Amino acid sequence: MHDFLCPKCREHLRVGENIIFKVKNSKKQSALLLLSPHIGNYTSHKHRTFELQTGESLEYYCPLCNTSLISDIHKNLAHVILLDDSGQSHNVYFSQVVGEHSTFETDGESVHIAGEDAGRYTYFKIGDKFRKYF
Numbered sequence: 277m278h279d280f281l282c283p284k285c286r287e288h289l290r291v292g293e294n295i296i297f298k299v300k301n302s303k304k305q306s307a308l309l310l311l312s313p314h315i316g317n318y319t320s321h322k323h324r325t326f327e328l329q330t331g332e333s334l335e336y337y338c339p340l341c342n343t344s345l346i347s348d349i350h351k352n353l354a355h356v357i358l359l360d361d362s363g364q365s366h367n368v369y370f371s372q373v374v375g376e377h378s379t380f381e382t383d384g385e386s387v388h389i390a391g392e393d394a395g396r397y398t399y400f401k402i403g404d405k406f407r408k409y410f
């Protein structure tokens with residue numbers, strides 16, 4: 277079973293079948309948002325009072341150290357670390373835009389792309405920027 281870590285504090289973000297994030301919407305309301313740990317599965321859970329609009333850009337934060345998870349490769353992409361079964365780290369980038377399905381997972385050598393909207397960001401896959409985390 278793979279785990280997800282905050283890139284800053286390296287604490288665990290996965291609990292059971294959820295990755296737990298703190299998010300802020302465009303109205304600056306904060307909430308917890310639970311995402312699936314399975315790449316390509318875009319099921320999410322939130323409290324019913326927290327409003328999300330399709331196309332709205334959220335801000336993702338680590339719920340433990342409160343650091344913004346915005347990546348430095350694109351303002352729409354958040355960054356977390358995936359720890360695989362063998363203990364190897366992978367960088368995972370996913371869209372912070374509500375309803376946009378694009379995820380990139382890389383071990384520094386190859387990039388695995390998921391989501392039907394990933395084409396919007398594919399130019400990153402050939403850059404060297406994925407490598408700089410290693």
Ligand SMILES: [Zn+2]
Pocket residue numbers: 282283284285286287338339340341342343
């Ligand atoms: Zn953290």
